[in-house]
Amino acid sequence: MSATIDQTAPTVPTATTSPTTTAEKNLHEDVVSPHETHSTSNPTRVIAIAVDASKYSEYAFDWAINNLVRAETDQLVILNVRPTATLPAVYGALYIDFSKEFEKIEAANKAESHDLLRAYANKLPHHKYNVRGVALRGDPRDEIAYKVEDVHADMLVIGSRGLGAFKKTFLGSVSDYLVHHLKVPVIVPRPSELDKAI
């Protein structure tokens, strides 16, 4: 049995997945579109902001709004990458059909991702800010790197760590990867009180 992911973005091909196939590359959904007042505006800069449900994202987002973003001329592209649902390998050998569970998990992840994007977009008055929100799926490093180039972002803002916050390092693996691999500036705001507040 296979699951179908419905598309809202016209440019993305229809995808089908099953528990045994890998995720479609560059699968994305446009969750938040700019308010119509911005339809004729030509943004001078495109600023990509990758977020997840962590407090580090919240800090980075707020920092960007307070320190970097120029509402009148920038376009913000908020990105969230949700993981691909995986199944325990041992059951695969016994050939138990987990497709229903898989579908359910995938659907829940998708809903969470879309809710998160909308929550971030809603922090900003829609008439004032030109905001897009795009949901991605798969490996965050690859997906964000791809999308930043796809939207011709001039820079990326990302939190110092994510949900799996291993505290010994300053930079989580995704931020670290992007800092070293993107061709545009990657700005990583971090709370100066180190981790006491979070």
Add this chain to the structure above:
Amino acid sequence: MATISEQEEIVNLHDAHGKVAPAHNRVIAIPVDASKFSEFAFNWAIKNLVRAETDQIVLLNVRPAATVPKFFAATGTDVSTELDRIQSAYKQQSHELLQSYAAKLAPNKYNIRGVALVGDPREQITLKVEEIHADMLVIGSRGLGAFQKVVLGSVSEYLIQHLNIPVIVPRSNELK
């Protein structure tokens, strides 16, 4: 414990600006050297980040400390005059660099300071950033010793990993 051993205030402030930025303003530290990566980073900061009316820009340049060549030290040859001369040259070069960067900006419009430091750039920049309570730092992706294969030079890399303020590293594909 490491301290800032030597530093000079190079850039003269416009009369309207004091040395210490008012509490609600941002202090943006920008370490520079003579590389084009610094130039790119500086221009990017002015274009994309700096708010002239309320920010204070603090330019930093770290020149190397004098080292006595092992050979001469062993034979006891007095190289102090040569060392002095080299150090003066480095010092002058550093000061001129800071002044040339400051000159890119209209002094009436921008609140700008320039400080010349000596020693290890990682250490000195880290110390100075803390001393001036910088809110963020902008630095070029590589410096003068630009080993082309790496995206990030050792100083930028160090600062990204160790400073607890945002470290912004502007970079461009066209810059090689």
